[in-house]
Amino acid sequence: MKISELAQRSQVSKDSIHYYIREDLLPMPEKLSRNVADYDESYIKGIRLIKELQNQRFLPLPIIKRVLSSRKCSAERRSLLQLQHHYFRPVDQLLPTEKVGEDAFMEATGLGKKWLAKMEEWEIIIPEIRDGQKVYSQNDVTLARVIVDTDRIGLGPKDGFDPEALRHYKDMFREIVATSHRYYMLGALGKLSPEEYSIRAAKGREVMSVFLYHLYRKLSREAYRKILALLEENRSDSPPEDKNQGH
Numbered sequence: 738m739k740i741s742e743l744a745q746r747s748q749v750s751k752d753s754i755h756y757y758i759r760e761d762l763l764p765m766p767e768k769l770s771r772n773v774a775d776y777d778e779s780y781i782k783g784i785r786l787i788k789e790l791q792n793q794r795f796l797p798l799p800i801i802k803r804v805l806s807s808r809k810c811s812a813e814r815r816s817l818l819q820l821q822h823h824y825f826r827p828v829d830q831l832l833p834t835e836k837v838g839e840d841a842f843m844e845a846t847g848l849g850k851k852w853l854a855k856m857e858e859w860e861i862i863i864p865e866i867r868d869g870q871k872v873y874s875q876n877d878v879t880l881a882r883v884i885v886d887t888d889r890i891g892l893g894p895k896d897g898f899d900p901e902a903l904r905h906y907k908d909m910f911r912e913i914v915a916t917s918h919r920y921y922m923l924g925a926l927g928k929l930s931p932e933e934y935s936i937r938a939a940k941g942r943e944v945m946s947v948f949l950y951h952l953y954r955k956l957s958r959e960a961y962r963k964i965l966a967l968l969e970e971n972r973s974d975s976p977p978e979d980k981n982q983g984h
Contacts, residue, residue: 738775738776738777739773739774739775739776740754740774740776742776743776743780743781743784746781747780747781747784747785749784749788754780754784757783757784757787760798760802761802761806762783762787762798762801762802762805763780763783763784763787766780786805787801787805790804834875834878835872835873835874835875836872836873836877836878837870837871837872837873838870838871839853839871842864842871842873842877842878842881845878846878846881846882846885847881847882847885848881848882848884848885852884852900853881855900856880856881856884856903859903859904859907860907861880861884861903861904861907862877862880862881863877864877884903913949917941917945921941921945922937922938922941925937
C-alpha cells in the first residue's frame, strides 16, 4: 500500500510515519520508484504497537525505540511483547472496566456462550449478581480473552489441548492462594485495624501475583529447555534415512 493508505488505516500522519522510519522505529519500506514506497501489513501492526506502548504503557519514543530494537532478532520476544501489552495494560488496571450481562461480556472477550457456561461451571469466571444481572470484573474479562487466545495460538481442543486442564489449574491455584493467606495474612488478624489489614492484603495480593507470574515463567523456561534437549538427543540418535528404502 502507499503511504497515504497507511496513514489513513493507521490513523497517524505521513510525517509521523516518516519520523518513525528515520528514528528506526519502523524499517525502511521497499522502494517501487524514486518517490513511491510500498508498505505491507506489518507497518500497521508496528504503528499500532508504537501507539499502544505510548498510550497504554506511557513510554516515550526513545524507550520504545530501545524496546523495539531489542526484539528485532527474536520472533519469540516480538510475540511476548504483543501478548504482554494485550493482557497487562496499565489503563485496564487503573480504570478497571466491568461488563454487565453475558452479551456484553461475550462481545468484549470473544468467548462463546458454550464456553462461558463451562468456565462459570468450573468457577474460573465468577460473575457477581447485582439487581438480577451478572456483572463481570476486569479479571474475568482478561481470563476470558486468554482462554479465547489459547485456541488462536495453537493450544485449543483442536490442537489436542484438553480444556479440562483449566479447571485443574484453578483448583491448584486456589490451594496456592490459601497457602499464601496462611503464611502472610492470617498472622495479621487481630493485630491490624480493618483499614490497615485491607491495605496490607491489597499489597500482598499484587506482590504475590508478580512473584507467581515470574516463577511460572522461570520454571516453564527450564522445562522447555529440557524438552528441547530431549528432542535434539532423540534426533541425533535416530538412524540415518536409507536412501534406497522402498526401491
